[in-house]
Amino acid sequence: MSPFLVFVAGGLLLAAAMCLLRIGRGPTAPDRTVAIDILGTLMAGFCCLLAIWTGQDFYMSIAIAWSLVSFIGTIALAKYLEGRQYDE
Amino acid sequence: MSETIAQWIIGVGLMFDLLGCLGLVRLPDVYNRLQAGTKCVTLGTCMIMFGTFLYGVAALDRPQMAVQALLCAVFVLLTSPVAAHAIARGAYRAGARLWEGSVIDRLGEDLHGVRPPAERAEPADQPAAVHHFTESES
Numbered sequence: 001m002s003p004f005l006v007f008v009a010g011g012l013l014l015a016a017a018m019c020l021l022r023i024g025r026g027p028t029a030p031d032r033t034v035a036i037d038i039l040g041t042l043m044a045g046f047c048c049l050l051a052i053w054t055g056q057d058f059y060m061s062i063a064i065a066w067s068l069v070s071f072i073g074t075i076a077l078a079k080y081l082e083g084r085q086y087d088e
Numbered sequence: 089m090s091e092t093i094a095q096w097i098i099g100v101g102l103m104f105d106l107l108g109c110l111g112l113v114r115l116p117d118v119y120n121r122l123q124a125g126t127k128c129v130t131l132g133t134c135m136i137m138f139g140t141f142l143y144g145v146a147a148l149d150r151p152q153m154a155v156q157a158l159l160c161a162v163f164v165l166l167t168s169p170v171a172a173h174a175i176a177r178g179a180y181r182a183g184a185r186l187w188e189g190s191v192i193d194r195l196g197e198d199l200h201g202v203r204p205p206a207e208r209a210e211p212a213d214q215p216a217a218v219h220h221f222t223e224s225e226s
Contacts, residue, residue, distance in 0.1 A: 011102045015106050015109035021113055028118065031118055038125045045133040052148070060156035063157075067160060071163075071171055078175045082181045082182065
């Protein structure tokens with residue numbers, strides 16, 4: 001548990017808090033969608049930090065799965081915003 | 089030595105993440121927020137993953153973790169612009185308004201044929217392609 005990793009983890013949590021502020025305060029639905037997408041990418045980076053911190057390999061698998069699932073969810077939300085059908 | 093390089097790369101990536109999220113909070117428009125957030129957070133997270141790759145190769149001696157970090161960076165680099173494009177298109181179709189200071193709207197021109205006033209005027213120095221009738225022809 002080096003102090004550098006604690007510093008980086010605190011910075012990433014601060015960035016995630018700013019994303020949560022935009023999710024709570026965003027006036028329209030696209031603002032919230034943008035913030036959710038960015039929050040997913042940030043959490044994939046945080047999983048990389050956990051992998052360094054603990055030395056375990058499976059956190060990187062969590063990061064890969066998280067980024068892909070976040071991508072699919074963002075595409076689904078964008079299609080919903082566009083007002084089309086999902087099978088198009 | 090390589091651990092120091094990895095720490096510098098992770099630190100710069102953290103700085104990009106923080107500035108991108110600050111832009112997400114501060115900017116006035118959906119499209120501006122999307123631009124600031126997506127670009128900066130993609131670059132910052134990819135730098136954090138590349139630093140994880142360097143850690144896994146040099147400091148921790150875990151090659152599986154290093155390869156998975158590179159793979160994750162490639163995935164983020166491929167999927168994030170596609171997601172941002174889809175969000176921007178969906179937001180425009182959903183009717184999200186542009187900021188009042190925006191100067192150009194190319195997608196609106198393509199969809200509705202609305203051109204900004206600066207481009208609506210005809211160019212002045214074009215030669216007139218109109219045939220002028222004279223008195224004898226009429």
